[in-house]
Amino acid sequence: MKNTSFNLYTRIGDVPLLTREEEVELSKKIEKGDKCARDTMIKANLRLAMSVAKKYINRGVDMDDLMQESIIGLTKAVDQFDWTRGFKFSTYAYWWIQQAVRQCVASNSGPVVLPSNTFSKLYKISKFEKEFKVKFDRVPTTEETAEMFGTTADTLRSLRQSAAHPRHFDAPLFSDDSGSRTLRDVLPSNEKSVEEKLDDARLNETIQKTLASLTDRERLIITMRFGLDENAELGEKNGNAEG
Amino acid sequence: MAMPKGKKFNNGYCSVATFPSSKNYRQIAKVCTENGMKIGPSNVRNVLLSAMQKIVKPICEANSIHMNDKQIMEIAKNPHFQMGIATIIREGLKK
Numbered sequence: 001m002k003n004t005s006f007n008l009y010t011r012i013g014d015v016p017l018l019t020r021e022e023e024v025e026l027s028k029k030i031e032k033g034d035k036c037a038r039d040t041m042i043k044a045n046l047r048l049a050m051s052v053a054k055k056y057i058n059r060g061v062d063m064d065d066l067m068q069e070s071i072i073g074l075t076k077a078v079d080q081f082d083w084t085r086g087f088k089f090s091t092y093a094y095w096w097i098q099q100a101v102r103q104c105v106a107s108n109s110g111p112v113v114l115p116s117n118t119f120s121k122l123y124k125i126s127k128f129e130k131e132f133k134v135k136f137d138r139v140p141t142t143e144e145t146a147e148m149f150g151t152t153a154d155t156l157r158s159l160r161q162s163a164a165h166p167r168h169f170d171a172p173l174f175s176d177d178s179g180s181r182t183l184r185d186v187l188p189s190n191e192k193s194v195e196e197k198l199d200d201a202r203l204n205e206t207i208q209k210t211l212a213s214l215t216d217r218e219r220l221i222i223t224m225r226f227g228l229d230e231n232a233e234l235g236e237k238n239g240n241a242e243g
Numbered sequence: 244m245a246m247p248k249g250k251k252f253n254n255g256y257c258s259v260a261t262f263p264s265s266k267n268y269r270q271i272a273k274v275c276t277e278n279g280m281k282i283g284p285s286n287v288r289n290v291l292l293s294a295m296q297k298i299v300k301p302i303c304e305a306n307s308i309h310m311n312d313k314q315i316m317e318i319a320k321n322p323h324f325q326m327g328i329a330t331i332i333r334e335g336l337k338k
Contacts, residue, residue, distance in 0.1 A: 202305065203302065203305075203331070204331060204334075204335060206301050206302055206305050207298060207302070207328065207331055207332070207335075208335060209301070210297055210298045210300075210301050211298070211332065213297070214294050214297060217280065217282075217290055218290055218291075218293065218294035218297075219294075220275070220280075221271055221275075221287055221290050221291050221294070222291065222294055222332070224265075224266045224270075224271045224274065225265060225266060225268075225271060225287075225291055225329075226262055226265055226329035226332065226333070227262035227263060227264035227265035227266070228329075228332060228333060228336060229264060
């Protein structure tokens, strides 16, 4: 699989780019059912497919899969290109490729599969936030963003939660893998340290020993005072040593 | 003169409201007396404090802290200490 993709990436520039006239020529042949012309058209536009796919790296989908989807989009564009309108093929194909890749990312990038329109909305939200930051030098609040997109802040929060990417505790802390620290190492833990556990155990042991040495009257009063009789009799648990 | 706010919580008797079946000194004295162990509420308090002092001493020794009787009594009376001990005993009984 790796070899196949490697071969594809290295041979991607083998077919030269097409001029507008060549595109029209090939499109005419494709209309007549020339498979060879169709292949040439696809091969000549693989660079475009790759450039679109590259934009969606690190969104939770493998590059090979992205490339495959973008080629599917490119194929659709080749089949439906109308040369009579006078536009360049790349102008038309770009949107088909982008749509295919986005759909792939939306359905594979997280634990929750989002509908493509939701994914596209999230993409627009992210774009709006970037533009807002450039313009006002601050990140817009959830309420501001929600108002801009005609939705509620709660809906927006829920959308973001659904699209969130889970992170593994054992994954390296930095993407460049420069250190050996993992996310687990830096997250604060509520669990007690070994020293604290040992201290607790020692304290517990001391108290239990002392309780065993109390008189019956003291034990009874402690039991009633602290409401221990609902669990068990203190005397039974700690023995009936007379102090 | 009114007692300053928090004074009773910091220096007074341990609150027993946290535990559902806890009893106050008066109730304990009543139960004990009814069962043939004649005892007054103040004596109940004294017995409890005596038991608490017995618990404080080995804890101080285990942690190499030297305290005189007055300091030990202060700790024994401390409501936070009493609540802590009560919690530990409850946890111990649950195990």
